[in-house]
Amino acid sequence: MLPDELESLAMRHVPGRGKPDIHRLSQGLVNETYRVLRDGSAYALRVAVANGADLGLDRVWEARVLELAVAANLTPALAYCDPQRGILIARWVDGRSWSPADVRLPANISRMAEFARRIHALPIPAPARPMSPAKWIDHYTEAARLGDARPRDLGAALRPAATARLAALAGLPSAEAVLCHSDLHTLNLIDRGRSLMLLDWEYAHASDPLWDLAGWCANNDFEEEPRQALLASYAGRAPTADESSRLQLLGWLYDYVCLLWSELYLNLQRGVAQGDSSLGSVSARALELTARLGASM
Numbered sequence: 302m303l304p305d306e307l308e309s310l311a312m313r314h315v316p317g318r319g320k321p322d323i324h325r326l327s328q329g330l331v332n333e334t335y336r337v338l339r340d341g342s343a344y345a346l347r348v349a350v351a352n353g354a355d356l357g358l359d360r361v362w363e364a365r366v367l368e369l370a371v372a373a374n375l376t377p378a379l380a381y382c383d384p385q386r387g388i389l390i391a392r393w394v395d396g397r398s399w400s401p402a403d404v405r406l407p408a409n410i411s412r413m414a415e416f417a418r419r420i421h422a423l424p425i426p427a428p429a430r431p432m433s434p435a436k437w438i439d440h441y442t443e444a445a446r447l448g449d450a451r452p453r454d455l456g457a458a459l460r461p462a463a464t465a466r467l468a469a470l471a472g473l474p475s476a477e478a479v480l481c482h483s484d485l486h487t488l489n490l491i492d493r494g495r496s497l498m499l500l501d502w503e504y505a506h507a508s509d510p511l512w513d514l515a516g517w518c519a520n521n522d523f524e525e526e527p528r529q530a531l532l533a534s535y536a537g538r539a540p541t542a543d544e545s546s547r548l549q550l551l552g553w554l555y556d557y558v559c560l561l562w563s564e565l566y567l568n569l570q571r572g573v574a575q576g577d578s579s580l581g582s583v584s585a586r587a588l589e590l591t592a593r594l595g596a597s598m
Contacts, residue, residue, distance in 0.1 A: 302333060302348050311346065314381040314390055315339050330566045331356065331503060336393065344380060345500075349387020356565075357432070357440035358503050360384040365426035366480065366505045373423060375416075376499050394498050396491035404487065404521045407530065413517060414534035416497050421479035421510045431478060432506035434554040435467050441561035445568060455591045456561045462598045463557050470550045473543050478507040485513055486520035510535075511544070515551035519559070528552070553597060556590050563587035 302310070311321040317340025326334045328350065335346040349360065364384040370376040381390040403409055442456075482489075483504040491498040514535060518528045532540045532548055540548075563583050570580055 343393035345391050347389040362430045363503050369423045396493040399487045410530050411534045423480045425480050425507050429507045437558045445565050466550050479510045481508045481513045485517040511548050515555045519555045560590040
């Protein structure tokens with residue numbers, strides 16, 4: 302968004318008087334994010350990026366989810382929401398992010414399990430938006446084709462392994478679908494001391510509750526011990542063998558979906574914004590995921 306358009310948007314919809322002070326925080330494949338200061342208060346302003354790629358997002362459904370999440374004190378209060386344009390303005394929430402050591406602390410594993418239960422207790426807005434690992438894989442594969450992005454061969458080489466795991470997952474007892482955030486990682490989590498807050502709900506959908514747990518484990522590179530501790534804390538009892546198998550399969554598939562997302566991002570950004578440091582981090586993560594997925598084949 303051009304600076305004049307951004308200032309006009311903030312003047313109209315950010316509460317307060319006077320000229321807003323706008324600081325750009327990031328730009329990704331999905332959103333541009335800004336911190337806006339106005340009249341002594343701070344806000345986060347998110348604007349959707351138009352890139353032509355179909356990432357399977359539904360901004361209107363996200364807006365319904367946010368209403369429920371705000372009411373449950375799971376996400377910051379909204380000042381303005383325009384789902385048709387992908388514009389969101391929320392109160393800025395102070396707190397801290399968890400470090401790799403923080404996420405493995407037994408107390409924080411328990412806090413995250415309880416927080417996931419609160420997310421999954423939210424009612425699913427009607428009509429429901431069901432998704433699954435297979436649907437995410439299809440979305441990103443198709444997005445790369447329609448986006449005219451020259452595909453890399455990392456994800457394609459692992460597709461047979463993904464297909465085998467989808468079949469294994471289908472053979473296990475399923476769980477009732479719940480509202481999943483689907484993007485649980487430390488960059489989206491704010492620890493306010495006595496409570497946790499969660500940002501960026503655009504990937505939310507109805508799915509297996511262990512999909513969120515698998516995402517948290519995958520994004521934090523959990524080994525077997527913390528992964529099982531999270532599952533046990535979430536269930537409130539010793540996990541069954543089927544639950545442990547389901548979480549393991551979903552963890553692999555979550556990594557695979559993230560690999561496809563990373564490749565799509567890198568392909569669409571080829572030749573654009575080469576000075577963007579996020580390209581290097583996304584590329585490095587794609588290589589890490591490829592190695593981890595390949596090692597477990």
